[in-house]
Amino acid sequence: MAKVGSNTGNQTAERVYSYYPGCSQLATAEEYDVSARLVSRKLGIELRELEDWICCGASAAHSTDHWLSLALPAHTLKQAEEAGLPLAVPCAMCFSRLKFALHELENKETRDIVSHIIEKELSTAVAVEPMLKILADESLPIPVVKPLSGLKVACYYGCLLVRPPEVVKFDNAENPQTMERLMQRLGAEPINWGLKTACCGAGVAFPRLDVVLKLSYRLLSLIKASGADCVAVACPMCHANLDMYQKDMKAKFGEKLDLPVLYFTQLMGLALGFSPKELLLNKHITNPLPMLRKKELI
Amino acid sequence: MQDTKAIIPEPASSLLSFVQSNTGQNISSCYQCGKCSAGCPTAYAMDIGPRQVMRAIQLGLKDEILGSSAIWLCVSCQTCSVRCPREIDIARVIESLRLLSQAEGTPPAQREIAVFHRAFLQQVRIFGRLYEVGLGIMYNLRSGHFFNNMNRLPSLFAKKKLRLIPQRTKGVSDARRIAARVKKLESELK
The missing domain is CATH 1.10.1060.10 (Alpha-helical ferredoxin)
Known part of the structure; x- marks a missing residue:
């Protein structure tokens, strides 16, 4: 639960979170971090970035080193526990690793070993929440100034936000709806499609680009056929895989996709009246600006 | 039988x-x-x-x-x-x-994937956070695919996607200590 207090001169409740941006959000996925912070501020949510945070280890740690894959996120969990606020996490990979660590730390023996590694006594009394859940909270008013009318959005969740349910405890593993409801509140039209929690190929783009191309093309071609104008995502890996390789997909599969892939926070930002420049919409490899102009949304 | x-x-x-x-x-x-x-x-x-x-x-x-x-x-x-x-x-x-x-020291059937994971963790040990450019360089050097992703650099530069300077965090000492203590623990468990 977020700390709720009254905000002088403002009727909206004040919500305060610790914030763990994650490495990608300060580099290739900068636009996710920037738009998440802008939108949060606008909605009266305060994000306090953890100081001197470190990497969660991502899939590299849990693929190769069991204890490291728990100890790295445990360090962040301890920081959040000490800050005494729930932890807001934009990146689906960081979110997943933090939640997995929390889940494993419920076992006393595991918790003792990881506490020994990080030289701090760990508890599991810390709430970790995905940015999507925080910003899509239906008790939070969204002052839409520019409804995303006529914009057909394919909401794509990927794997890590919703699986496995007993670990992440968020929405539904096969047919989540959080992002769809959010898009409706922004005035957009979420489309129905069948692969919104299917995998995009995750982190194997460097070693096995062929796998990423096959899996991501499967998603994008279905989205295209379903008539969407763009894709909304909540994960920097999903974003990279769907946004960066559309030219490669055209070369390999012969279909011109030209489907803009946006972070859901960027779409929120547009509806809240921020400019494309503020939302860093110019940073995507598949340029979303022509489509947004055509729809008269910018 | x-x-x-x-x-x-x-x-x-x-x-x-x-x-x-x-x-x-x-x-x-x-x-x-x-x-x-x-x-x-x-x-x-x-x-x-x-x-x-x-x-x-x-x-x-x-x-x-x-x-x-x-x-x-x-x-x-x-x-x-x-x-x-x-x-x-x-x-x-x-x-x-x-x-x-x-x-058990079995050679990985997908050597490049194992190389990628190791190069990733190496960045975390050096900087405390992922340095994506460093990961790209280390992956190419260690995998022997020296020109992997090179063709993407112009568009990545044009869109200012790459952060050339590694992120700085004082947490790097925490990351290194954690990595060292995990290594020690794992050698004790053997």
Whole structure:
């Protein structure tokens, strides 16, 4: 639960979170971090970035080193526990690793070993929440100034936000709806499609680009056929895989996709009246600006 | 009897019990329905799929599993674990096999994927956070695919996607200490 207090001169409740941006959000996925912070501020949510945070280890740690894959996120969990606020996490990979660590730390023996590694006594009394859940909270008013009318959005969740349910405890593993409801509140039209929690190929783009191309093309071609104008995502890996390789997909599969892939926070930002420049919409490899102009949304 | 032995080799029970105790999963309860392989996004690229991995554990075919591409091509998407009607956390089982293969020094059937993971963690040990440019350089050098992704650089530069300077965090000392203590603990556990 977020700390709720009254905000002088403002009727909206004040919500305060610790914030763990994650490495990608300060580099290739900068636009996710920037738009998440802008939108949060606008909605009266305060994000306090953890100081001197470190990497969660991502899939590299849990693929190769069991204890490291728990100890790295445990360090962040301890920081959040000490800050005494729930932890807001934009990146689906960081979110997943933090939640997995929390889940494993419920076992006393595991918790003792990881506490020994990080030289701090760990508890599991810390709430970790995905940015999507925080910003899509239906008790939070969204002052839409520019409804995303006529914009057909394919909401794509990927794997890590919703699986496995007993670990992440968020929405539904096969047919989540959080992002769809959010898009409706922004005035957009979420489309129905069948692969919104299917995998995009995750982190194997460097070693096995062929796998990423096959899996991501499967998603994008279905989205295209379903008539969407763009894709909304909540994960920097999903974003990279769907946004960066559309030219490669055209070369390999012969279909011109030209489907803009946006972070859901960027779409929120547009509806809240921020400019494309503020939302860093110019940073995507598949340029979303022509489509947004055509729809008269910018 | 000879034939049975050929099908179910001697160490069958030892691999099975190792994986079961290591993961807390009841692998014997797998009845080979194939739902895991059907939903697995990377099964098409594997030499043996998740269903076959489960059967191979039951049969104790250790070398076949540890040398398989399956344990490296699993992207931990968790689809199999969520859908298994026997409620086996298959992704966790495959993860434990990947760790076992490394502990036993089995050459990874997907060398590049292993190289990628190592290059990633190297960045974390050096900087405390991922340095994406450094990861790209280290991956190319170590994998021998020197020109991997080079053709993308112009568009990445044009869109200012790359952060050329590594992120600075005082947490780097924490990351290094944690990595060192994990290493020490793991050598003690051996």
